[in-house]
């Protein structure tokens with residue numbers, strides 16, 4: 001039997017401001033998914049939120065990009081939006097870019113990370129959810145998980161992983177993709193992955209047998225909508241253990257709170273802070289950006305769990321470091337590299353300023 005895990009997320013409204021998804025939205029989504037489980041479209045589900053984003057974690061046997069599953073998620077987000085409007089929540093329906101569902105939720109606003117696999121005798125899966133950042137935020141941690149032996153000891157000492165992994169990378173500007181293998185093409189891969197706003201890891205497979213290991217939501221809302229409609233706040237699904245990085249290797253990269261684009265107005269660099277779900281609420285300057293990690297066992301499609309993996313005192317130092325970095329970055333105010341480069345900002349007054357200055361700009365002799 002093949003199991004599909006679909007994680008579909010959207011920001012359809014929050015309190016206070018772009019903060020926290022309202023419990024009434026989560027409840028509505030749960031009711032809708034419970035009904036779909038009753039009707040046997042879903043095997044199981046888990047609804048959660050990372051900051052203002054509502055995440056639907058669903059298991060089923062319909063495969064990836066299934067119309068019924070995507071429509072179910074769309075319907076849940078629409079119903080959530082209706083509640084958000086009633087409560088006058090902030091940003092009600094902000095990530096739903098269309099009025100009507102057209103067969104696939106991709107390109108309609110919500111983020112999607114899916115994978116289908118034959119269950120192993122025991123199949124641990126980690127679902128990562130971010131708020132106030134973009135899909136490229138996963139580039140560095142995923143690279144470390146699947147290609148860096150200083151993170152994942154298994155790459156060196158576990159024969160089942162020793163041949164490495166294949167990375168599928170999307171160019172989100174040109175809508176192109178490329179597959180590259182590690183360790184052989186490590187340097188070439190890093191040449192792309194360092195440009196986190198453009199080259200984004202979509203999938204990772206084990207090289208030996210092409211078994212799926214990781215899947216990331218790569219939607220870039222701002223590119224799709226052609227104007228600012230919020231950051232893309234990505235999710236990722238990663239399989240662990242027995243031929244994949246161990247659960248501890250999967251979460252290890254997040255101990256380093258690396259700088260990512262997002263934070264206030266989607267226009268600032270800041271540290272990605274690993275947090276327990278209850279702390280996935282970015283407040284200070286709408287941040288700093290957060291990542292949470294929910295661990296499940298998949299048992300005949302059932303979601304056993306979750307374990308809230310960053311709810312661990314071993315991450316306290318990472319959080320303290322993230323707070324120090326946040327303080328340091330904040331003191332730059334409107335200056336780069338805290339503020340993003342002009343072409344990466346989600347919205348900007350620069351064209352208006354340039355227009356106002358008009359012909360006051362003179363040639364330099």
Ligand code: F6R
Pocket residue numbers: 017018132230231262263264265266286
């Ligand atoms: C960033 C984000 C927030 C908003 C900010 C301004 O992704 O969602 O930082 O950009 O709160 O929001 P508006 O323009 O709605 O007042």
Ligand code: MG
Pocket residue numbers: 011014017018019052091094230
């Ligand atoms: Mg929002």
Ligand code: MG
Pocket residue numbers: 011051052053131132233
């Ligand atoms: Mg968000």
